[in-house]
Amino acid sequence: MQNNFELNGLWFLPSSADSQLSGKISFSQENGIILDLLGNFNNPEKLLKDSTNEIILGILENGKKVTLLNNAITSRTVNFPGIPTTKYMSLYMLIGGHFIDKKDLIFDEISTEYHNLSEWLDISGIDEQNSDLKQFNLHYSLPEEINFDINDSKMKFRFSANTKSDDIKSFILNQKSEFIVQKEKPIEIFDLLKESLIFQGFLTFGTFESCYPKIIKLKNSNIYESYKEYKIPKQIDLYYKSKINRSKKQKHSLEFLFTYDDIKNNFKSVIDKWYKYDLEIEPIIYLFLNSFYSYNTIFSENKFLEIIHALETFHRRIFKNHVLDKAEYRNKKQIIIDSVPEEHKAWLKDKLSFGNEPSLKERLIELLSEVCKYRIVGKIIKDNEEFIKQVRDSRNYYTHYDFSMEKKALNGSDLYYLTIKLRIILIIHLLILLGIEDEKIEQILQKLEDYHYNFLIG
Template sequence: MRLEEDYIRAGFFWLPDNPDKKIPGILTIKNGGEIELEIVGLFRSDKEELLGNNSYDRIAGDIEKDGLVTLDKCFYTKKSIAFGGISKSKIHVGYVLSGVAYEPGEDVLFDRFSFSTDCLNEWMSVTGIKIDQDFDQGTACIEYTRPAPICYSFKNGMSLEINFEATIPGSSWTEEVKISQRVRLTLRSAALKPLSEFIATTHKITNFLCFAIDTVVSIKDVTATCKEITFEISDGMHHPKPIKVFYRSIPFSDKESAQNFHLMLFTHKTIEENAGEIFNKWLEAYEAIAPAMSLYFSTKTGAQRYLDGKFLALAQGLETYHRRSSHEMLMDEATYSELAARLMENCPPEHADWLQGKLRYGNEISLSTRLKRVVEPFKKHLGTKTEIKRLIRDIVTTRNYLTHYSEELKDVSCKGPELLALCSKMEVIFQLHFLQVIGFTETEVDQVVNNSFSIKGKLAPQPS
């Protein structure tokens, strides 16, 4: 989660089941969503804290500027028990819900979850600003019409609404006119849903944007509402109360991403005719290939800090992707079962355990074969037969070396620039398959490859 500046609030905090004992503290949320509560004193007696556990499901508070606040999934990172003196302790916080204090055990339910991300305005490429200039007459007319919201229904019972917000001058007399438009995404549900479901869907949508924009984008400015939690806006009129939500979200990069549309795989305009279907296919893909997707995105978000780790994640990811999307085996199950039984019958008893271990995965196809299968649909983009053969050989050899560090493979495995180029091509293979998963036709995939400067750079010839 991206914050423009650290969120630091002083206040008083208490356990919801013991509201009479309030202790002072400072709540700090850093860019990225790391949350810490520093307290002066203890929520329970010294003896109870000494003998009790080091975690709390929920802490409530009343902080400066924002009022009531709920802190969930909390545990001590530093507990100081002074036995009568002044103690200062630190608590890690999982989630902060600013604007409301929930009761002990009360479910956190919402029907609306709104957020924005890096590069979202550029990805949408929709503006309501129109400028009409007449240089001869020295006149300019600036007109703003808010674009209509765009809504897509999801099969999980939620809908995604794309809204366009703008700030415009509030006075007719001004020496400067500035209109700023920004895009926000809102997940809506007719029925109240747990916070965890909204966060899970938001994570998948954010990963979709990372994939489409081809860089790490982070969520920011998250608010949620529940139709049962309202505030009075005028006599007898109530409106759902906005609740600010803070948590450590992924993906995240310290520096805010800025991506030119030429470097994106595709923009919203590319998919606007069937975007609803594409979003649903992306969400459904998590049911089948979630492990492969996680491995791919771990290489994009900086989780793999070293090139060797990035390569191994991509190699495992491609193997996992094929395993999850194909049931191909060396031979049909009946034939293999019969063969395995005959081998076990004729195996010396002292080697039975060893043979049984080998037979457990004996019908699996090799990594080389799996790579051939995942490369096949896009071989025209990956080079000649010779280049593709070398690509597969390099992946297999380097994976085996980095997994087992066999001396005979050391000199033939890829390193340095060769390994970097190999990772780039493996990343492209992932991206092309993801395009296929969300419904891009072969022609549309070709257009993405031809129009994306990013993919062209990744497909540049490997060093000799």
């Protein structure tokens, strides 16, 4: 998925393999998957009506088979006389096989090479031995796989290496790392991809930078090629347009929030919790990670509202989400509803539906009380009451844009700093949720202070 390319081929629909059209397929992160055809798959009478084809199959000039999924016509020309042309945009491309029906898109392994994965793992097979001014000795051993199971999935980090030498003055060794998910039985492609994307979110959190797939490979152990007595599963390469902002500068591991080495002693427990909580707090994780993935890096009040929404939702999902005992509140609510005329009961019942939920102020008080023991919190928030008031007033104004609240709301750099402080609070709560020890959390937060948010420290 990292390299752009253009390839010629022959293209056809699963229902009409004999009617093949010439065309060019291109892929880039900017434009996605584009198929330019000479001709049109549809009959002339349907030419201006049908604009989608769920599956398109192709054979590339290098002989590889291609399956395009979710294809929509973006433009077409009709010339009389002449040859019509059709341009498709496809959401997904699989190179290495033909899949006639979507139900055939099942796989039992996905292997992904992620941006920053090798740097985050920071595991090398190179060992320098007995080197001096005249002699430089290196020994390399391929690192062992790191295996761990999550639910019914077998996962691992697998290492590979290749070398290049001109035999005279240069020798290059390139070690790569892959994240692999294996299932006992083949499952639907997007369910398998989802399991890999959850780890992508974890890697983005750990590296504090948008992580994206560079290469994605799929396998189904039932789809193989025979070589002598061996059965070799066919490799299917997956391509799709990623909307993730791609960093142009390689970060040093010191700039990561945490590395594998920081959590390796309880990595299995930490990653297990990340997968578990992805189901429970997926909206919070999405809102938090969106600040890394988004192309729009310009700060606006929407980013402030996003982090407030993330914190409120986090508190609602993880903490107690009621003020009074639920039974006590039900009784109080019923007494109040019974006391008003019949024509007002439905309106009042609706208004009281969320009356037992904590206010934003109460949520922030509880969220702050859980993290105040960490040094960075005392450095960035000098007065809890004033901080909560600034958050509440700013949230109310930017939600409703009531002129009466405008003077109380922060704006510009003050709102930006307030947003960063709220972001730090959410980061700490995520670290706690993952079961990382307090001492290690302090070390991680020191990186935030040193490399990312030192401008907040007075």
